[in-house]
Amino acid sequence: MILGDAHSVHTRKICNGLVKRGYEVALFSYHRAAHPVSPQNYDASVHVFDTFVGAHVKKEFLRKCRQYIAKYKPDLIWAMYASSYGLLLPQLSGARKICSVWGSDVMLAQGAQKKQIAKGLQAADHVFATSAILRDHTLPYTTRPISLTPFGPDDVFFEPMNRASCRQKISQQYAVNPNVKWLVCNKWLKQVYGIDNILKALVQVKIRVPNMAWHLFLTGSGPQEKQYQDFVVAHGLEKNVTFTGYMGTDTMRTLLNACDLAVYAARSESFGVSILEALACELPIISTDVGGIPEVVEYGKYATLIPSESVESLEQAIFLHIAKDDNTVINDDRKTHAHKFSWSACLDNLEAKLFEVSSQSHPVVVEAGFVFDDRETVLFVHQINIGETALRARAIRINQMGKALRAKYKVIELSGDMPLTLARKVWVKRLLRAGKFKFAYMECSAAPPSLFKSNIIYELLRIAKQQNIKCGVFLPDLHEMDDGYIEAVKTADRVFYARKKRKLQLQRLMQFDPVLFVPTQRFAKFLIEKFPNIGPKLTQFPLPGGCILNVPFPHPQSDTVRFVYGGGIGVFYVHDRLISVLAHNETLKESTHLYFRDNDVKALSKDLRIGLARIEDNIYLNQSLPYVADENTIGLLLIENTPYISLAMPIKLFSYMERGWPILCYAGSEIAKVVELHDIGWIVEPKADQVENIMLKIRKNPDMVRQKQANIANFVRKNTWQSRCSELSSFLGV
Known part of the structure; x- marks a missing residue:
């Protein structure tokens, strides 16, 4: 039933x-x-x-x-x-x-x-x-x-078809020029599938190269169909876009076999049957990296993956494919890969699962079809919602580490804001006692997060130690231990209790012998210095942030140079000299874009807000960093050496790197050491006149930017989130 x-x-x-x-x-x-x-x-x-x-x-x-x-x-x-x-x-x-x-x-x-x-x-x-x-x-x-129990494409999609005859048939049916690049998106026309971003990206492609020949097929119908049709007319794309309406399986198969590229920009997707249909027809794929899509394409092996809501990344990927016929990320065995998810294989799996549930006992081992997630299982504990996106580095780090872990292991997560939290905790502890986990990894905040008021982290560590399961705990900062922190927050009592809480946290951690992961080596030395009776007894390894692969790298079409900063402002992120330079230099002001968090700006002093008001046209609140493909962009990390910055390795450094942006930073920080070691940017003394001079020099010499990008490409390849996941398991000895 x-x-x-x-x-x-x-x-x-x-x-x-x-x-x-x-x-x-x-x-x-x-x-x-x-x-x-x-x-x-x-x-x-x-x-x-x-x-x-x-x-x-x-x-x-x-x-x-x-x-x-x-x-x-x-x-x-x-x-x-x-x-x-x-x-x-x-x-x-x-x-x-x-x-x-x-x-x-x-x-x-x-x-x-x-x-x-x-x-x-x-x-x-x-x-x-x-x-x-x-x-x-x-x-x-x-x-x-x-x-x-996934869904898969109908078996008919795997039957061979002649591309030339398919192309001729579609060309005649829809009166489309067969000698141009054909793109297809076989999704319903709903907001969640991001068709609007595909259209916006193609508008930018047309602006960039007006004579570039391409045609997009949008299949199906949906609540946004009229909206998308109006957009096409408003931007003069009537000759470039065809709305096919509902397509039966045979017609869809013919269209997919006739096209050159499949494009998907979903905002949320549980699996991705449409992508498997395109792979079955041996199409190259460009897709956002949301939901279950990375699983379908084996985390970039069978598709170019781009961040969600990044029109610039989408436009760049489409442009490169149309202009250069860039198909390098697609493997010859894509049809074989898709065949693992054919409907007959999915039905075999589903039938076995139904039999297993109905029999109530004696689980069935399925010989036919496929086996899902027979990988080793790990426990990932953190303090944000699963899948939560945010501008804050903590959420970015946890999301990306989660993706990297899921690419390698079967991951069970325990995270914040969960219904049935108590039952969930009991279940996870039961799995730990049964020795089901290869290792456990926990991302802590400065103090035990609110989710774990019942000391669940320490309970899990205790059980893991009893079962000889390796545990790693990431500690992101120790800023309250620096004497300069009192001056920064101007509340000595608050600092006293923060330090006491930290000491208790470390003492409890020490009881369970976890491997402590920290952002930098300097951080590890500072921990030993401040806690001489605790620090040396904790095994410590640096585990900084990482870069996302498959982000389109810049290919500047002009000599324009712009400067971008994205992140916090306030107690730990002091930008006084940079703001002073921008407020008095109109040329640099026009070339600089600052992405701040609204809550941080509201918390600033009145004097600082007055300074920001002079450059308000260049400030963007609560927006993600852009992906700029056709300009020479510099990532600004001109953050003065507060106690926090002196020890940290900000996630934004890696966010800049994955976009191909060289770094401009102050001397004396951990950031500067990385920039100097890999030659991926410029280091300047924290003086307003020197900041102004180097920014003007770079702006006049865009070749300075291009010279750094080869080094950045090497840095990105060596410092991915996947490599951090490998380092994590290596340090844990598993």
Whole structure:
């Protein structure tokens, strides 16, 4: 018995696939099976109940479900989509229950909806998730076992087709020039799939090279279709973009085999069946790196991955492909890779999981199909929401370390703001006691985070020590231990309690012999100096930030030079000299863009806010750093040597590097050591006149920027988040 949306192609494929394998399937749906836009044809053997109308639809729906259960006694009750049909599971009984999470229901849930979803998932005996990242998002909601059951492309996509004949057929059908580059995005026209960013990127491609020949096919329909059509007309792209409307499988296969490039800009995606369809047709892929997409393309092996919401990165990647036919990131075995997720393989896996749930015991080992996540398991503990994005370095670091760990291991996370936190903690501790983890890694804040008021970190460390499981703990800063911190925060009492809390934290950590990871070697020496009875007894290794791979590197089309800073301002990030220079030099002011956090600016003194007001046109609040492809950009780290900066290795240094931006920084910091060692920028004394002179010199000589970029490329390759993950496991000795 399946509760699900009869309109959904996935529901239809599951129902039809199961009845063809001899199962009796009854589908209960709020929606009629017949759909005016995308007709879904159900096998005649599927019993479809979709005629629920009236003022009390839900009540009538539940009544019919209970009648069916009482009369036919199904072996399984399976609810598709946790935030809709899954909410009905607590009100149904009479068989073992399954709840499937498909993506946005769990990944985008907010507020009270989280509690409703958790209640529905707890009412199930088993949970199905379509990807590993979706499983990670689901884990905080339930203690029920979770199985991976992805969707895949129809087997017909893997049948060979003649590209020339496909191209001719599509050219005639849509009156498109066959001699230009064809791009395709086979997604519904919804905001979540980022079609607007694809169109914006192509507008920039047209502005950059007006005569470049290309054509984009947008398949399907959706709520934003009219909006996108108006955008195309407003920007003069009518001859470059075709809206095909709904496409059947055969037509879609023909189009994909005819195209040169598939482009995806999703803001959220649980898995990525459309990408697998394109890979099955051997298309090069450009895609955002959200949700389960990195899993599908093996973290960049089968696609060019770019950050979400970065129109400039998307434009640069498309431009390079069209201009240079850049297909270097695509492997010849992409069809073989996609075939692992063919619908027949997915159905084999699904059938085995259903049998396992219904049998209640004696788990089945599946010989056919594929095995998901048979990798070693690690525990990742931190203090932000899974998948949270933020401008703050802590959130960036935790997100990127999580991605790097998931690329190598099966990861179970314990993080902040979780429903059913107590049950989740109990479950994680049970896994630790069973020795299920290869190692545990914890990202701490200055003091134990609020999530762990019950000392859960220390409980986990104690259990791990008992089970001989290696543990690593990252300590990001020690700024309250520096004497200059009192002057900075102007509250001696606050500093006293912060220092006392830190000492207690380190004393407790020492009891469990974890490997302590710190940002820099200088940080490690400072820790030993300030805690002579504790520091030497802690095993310490530096584990600074890293760079994201596959970010389009700059290819400047002009001699324009601009300066960019992105990050904090205030107690730990002092920019007095830089602001003074910009306020009095109009030339540099026009060339400089500052990305600050709104809360930091509000906390500044009145005098500092007056200084910022002089350059307010160059300040951008609460915005992510841009990806500038066609200008020579310098990353400013002209942060004066506060106690924090003297020990730290800011994440923003690596953010600049991955964008190909040389660094301009002050002498005497850990940043300056890295810049000098790798020759990736310029070092200047913290004096206003010297800052002004070097900025003017660089602005007049863009070749100075280009000379640094080869060194930056080498730095990025050696300092990725993946390499940090490898260093982590190496330092832990696992």
